[in-house]
Amino acid sequence: MYSFFRIISFAFQDMVRNIGLSCMTVFILILMLLSMNTLLFIRLVTTEATATVRDQIDVTVFLSDEATGDEVDEVYTYISSLPEVTQAVFKSSDEVLADFRELYKQNADILSSLDELNENPLGATIIIKTTSPADYATIIEQLSVPEYDTIVESKTFTDAQGAIEKIDAITTSIEKFSVALTAFFGIIAFLIIFNTVRVAIYTQRVEISIKKLVGATNWFVRGPYICESLFFSILSTFIAVVIVYFTIGLLDPYIGVVLGNNTFLTNYYISHILSLAGVQFGIVFFLTLVSSMLAMRRYLRV
Amino acid sequence: MIQLQGITKQYTKDSFGLQEVDLFIEAGEFVSVVGQSGTGKTTLIKLLIAEEKPTRGDIHIGGWDVTKIKDRDIPLFRRQIGVIFQDFKLLSKKTVRENVAFALQVAGEPYKRIRDIVPKVLDIVGLGHKMDRYPHQLSGGEQQRVVIARSLVHRPKIIVADEPTGNLDSINTQEIMEILKKINAFGTTIVLVTHNRDVVNQLRKRVVVLQEGKIISDEKHGKYHLSAT
Numbered sequence: 001m002y003s004f005f006r007i008i009s010f011a012f013q014d015m016v017r018n019i020g021l022s023c024m025t026v027f028i029l030i031l032m033l034l035s036m037n038t039l040l041f042i043r044l045v046t047t048e049a050t051a052t053v054r055d056q057i058d059v060t061v062f063l064s065d066e067a068t069g070d071e072v073d074e075v076y077t078y079i080s081s082l083p084e085v086t087q088a089v090f091k092s093s094d095e096v097l098a099d100f101r102e103l104y105k106q107n108a109d110i111l112s113s114l115d116e117l118n119e120n121p122l123g124a125t126i127i128i129k130t131t132s133p134a135d136y137a138t139i140i141e142q143l144s145v146p147e148y149d150t151i152v153e154s155k156t157f158t159d160a161q162g163a164i165e166k167i168d169a170i171t172t173s174i175e176k177f178s179v180a181l182t183a184f185f186g187i188i189a190f191l192i193i194f195n196t197v198r199v200a201i202y203t204q205r206v207e208i209s210i211k212k213l214v215g216a217t218n219w220f221v222r223g224p225y226i227c228e229s230l231f232f233s234i235l236s237t238f239i240a241v242v243i244v245y246f247t248i249g250l251l252d253p254y255i256g257v258v259l260g261n262n263t264f265l266t267n268y269y270i271s272h273i274l275s276l277a278g279v280q281f282g283i284v285f286f287l288t289l290v291s292s293m294l295a296m297r298r299y300l301r302v
Numbered sequence: 303m304i305q306l307q308g309i310t311k312q313y314t315k316d317s318f319g320l321q322e323v324d325l326f327i328e329a330g331e332f333v334s335v336v337g338q339s340g341t342g343k344t345t346l347i348k349l350l351i352a353e354e355k356p357t358r359g360d361i362h363i364g365g366w367d368v369t370k371i372k373d374r375d376i377p378l379f380r381r382q383i384g385v386i387f388q389d390f391k392l393l394s395k396k397t398v399r400e401n402v403a404f405a406l407q408v409a410g411e412p413y414k415r416i417r418d419i420v421p422k423v424l425d426i427v428g429l430g431h432k433m434d435r436y437p438h439q440l441s442g443g444e445q446q447r448v449v450i451a452r453s454l455v456h457r458p459k460i461i462v463a464d465e466p467t468g469n470l471d472s473i474n475t476q477e478i479m480e481i482l483k484k485i486n487a488f489g490t491t492i493v494l495v496t497h498n499r500d501v502v503n504q505l506r507k508r509v510v511v512l513q514e515g516k517i518i519s520d521e522k523h524g525k526y527h528l529s530a531t
């Protein structure tokens with residue numbers, strides 16, 4: 001028990017007496033964590049942006065104004081029962097007209113032309129969303145049967161197909177790029193941490209051998225370095241979390257223009273703070289621990 | 303008691319640190335080991351503190367079979383031997399008090415015992431008033447006295463001193479030797495490796511001469527000479 005408390009006490013003593021080296025190590029760890037966070041948020045924003053665009057794409061089925069209520073119900077029920085469909089919203093011809101008027105409320109010419117007609121020229125519609133954009137073609141195919149020829153007037157999927165294909169291509173490229181960037185950053189981070197810790201251990205190699213010569217066990221020598229790794233990891237993770245929190249607060253209004261949500265990053269960060277901080281702490285602690293163990297190994301052979 | 307039987311330390315095919323060395327040192331003896339550079343003195347020290355293992359032969363020190371000692375037992379073994387180095391080997395970021403206390407801390411000694419013993423040992427070597435200084439704030443002689451205090455603090459039966467006066471002037475050398483003689487007078491075995499002719503001649507104790515890794519002379523009350531008599 002004495003040894004345990006002494007190891008902790010030596011760790012803090014070493015950190016304070018090697019304050020320059022301690023600060024440099026923490027600084028490097030913070031830089032690495034900020035790089036990791038940058039990567040995470042680039043990925044998050046691109047994923048959200050593509051999801052937003054995907055969400056704006058749907059299949060709109062325009063129903064004939066001659067279709068009876070039963071026929072409309074039958075088509076709606078059939079569409080809703082398809083496994084690919086996640087949402088099917090029925091809008092009556094009156095609702096469609098109201099939406100149309102709302103959309104063109106600034107355009108007096110269109111509204112007056114509409115008023116000239118004494119009846120509602122617009123039919124009911126069903127707006128469909130699917131689990132994947134690739135399912136839109138299946139839905140269209142399943143609605144293109146002779147029984148529905150007189151009920152379904154038109155379908156607007158064709159216009160969106162090009163956009164969906166482009167988004168798919170962009171998303172795939174971004175994901176590939178992100179994986180490559182993550183791997184690249186991972187290697188750089190490991191090398192930086194490994195060399196920082198190695199330099200720190202190298203400067204203390206004489207001290208390590210002296211400790212061994214006066215009868216310290218390997219664990220008594222290693223112990224303070226493990227405690228220092230733990231403390232550096234906690235401190236650097238905490239500082240990185242604070243910096244990232246304030247930075248995303250500054251970035252959110254700009255990203256909100258694209259995503260339509262002015263607190264997207266902040267909300268995400270707060271709701272995932274424990275897992276994000278935990279993973280970052282785990283990575284930094286693992287890297288510093290492995291690096292110090294590897295770097296120290298040769299100096300312990302006394 | 304230190305016993306070396308048929309000790310050979312071979313580094314490469316043609317390079318030997320020691321060759322077929324037999325040496326028996328009784329408890330309480332003061333033995334000076336002399337010899338030119340490269341004759342195996344440092345190798346002998348490294349073998350005595352289990353920093354290296356011999357290629358052949360057996361070493362027994364105070365009940366330990368050092369030849370067969372396991373890595374995990376080396377720290378325990380070293381806590382029973384006091385070692386004094388020419389280059390002091392003090393922990394530069396620790397104060398005088400902390401350097402001496404460290405030898406007890408690694409052995410898991412209680413806080414109270416450490417608080418009691420360390421000032422007493424530092425008083426013995428005349429550094430009771432400089433306990434809170436760092437090594438770089440001390441002279442060479444004072445640093446060597448800290449090393450002696452550190453080696454004494456766990457009351458070892460054996461002290462191995464590797465050129466303890468090598469970096470000191472004549473006055474400091476005299477002081478260090480007086481301290482070592484006092485320690486020996488209390489029954490501690492001392493193995494002194496040195497180049498210092500005056501030190502060895504003044505001691506009038508046992509002198510072992512090494513040449514090319516072999517013992518060429520071993521006299522009970524010898525003087526410094528580098529060839530067989």
